């Protein structure tokens with residue numbers, strides 16, 4: 001059976017980063033606590049003890065602002081609402097400046113077994129450009145603290161395409177990655193921020209990152225994601241393989257019974273609707289299953305079975321002929337060197 005994932009969106013941050021497009025609000029303890037109670041209310045409304053869940057992902061926002069007791073409360077509520085496997089992958093996103101030794105041990109004891117640390121870069125110039133509150137030393141220390149607290153599965157987020165980045169500063173980043181030995185690295189291109197010569201710089205740095213991470217033994221398995229063998233994010237793979245997932249919290253998306261939904265991106269409306277006993281869903285545009293399979297699956301470097309393309313013979317043969325798609329055994333995939341053109345390629349199937 002295709003087991004489900006659970007995504008919980010905690011929409012609070014100490015301050016809003018200028019480049020971030022996620023739904024978030026400034027952290028204050030009272031509204032954050034109230035939001036948690038409403039997320040648990042939503043869990044109750046979506047309760048389905050027959051739904052087998054084997055991944056939980058607490059994202060945001062900055063869930064590392066939660067204390068371990070609050071995280072434990074969310075996980076206990078999840079266990080009462082769904083059939084959560086004892087061997088689930090349970091990931092929490094964390095900002096380096098929030099990580100301390102004791103709470104990390106408590107988080108591990110609460111069941112969190114994977115940390116995704118938003119280092120973004122290990123270069124001071126980059127972190128200053130991004131106006132992050134942590135410095136490079138704190139980012140390195142965060143990974144060490146996580147390891148010492150018993151986290152074997154640690155992912156590091158990097159942002160590339162910054163005007164401050166050069167091939168040489170990227171090399172320094174990968175030297176740090178080589179020393180830290182995370183199990184997973186996500187590489188995101190800075191988006192929605194005007195930058196000189198962005199496209200050429202992004203492509204150069206992205207392909208440099210691909211080569212460097214391959215040299216360190218990481219498998220490039222999704223546009224932005226690289227993992228040591230066996231350490232791909234089990235939760236995120238569900239998104240790209242059309243497995244079901246429950247999304248909880250303001251702005252969270254879910255996919256259940258073949259239907260996409262998204263919760264309202266409005267804290268007050270989210271709470272008001274839930275308190276009245278209704279689900280806080282916004283209207284969403286639905287892609288039909290054939291298109292959705294391609295749009296999500298082509299993000300994976302190994303592609304998807306060629307049979308998925310049979311409803312689109314003209315588009316597929318054009319893209320194959322022009323080299324924007326390629327056969328990989330029984331699959332069709334976007335060739336690695338064309339992966340930055342993914343959005344244009346997907347445009348043929350939307």
Ligand code: SF4
Pocket residue numbers: 012013014015016017020021022024060061062095118
């Ligand atoms: S801390 Fe993370 S989620 Fe919050 S605004 Fe910055 S990038 Fe976005």
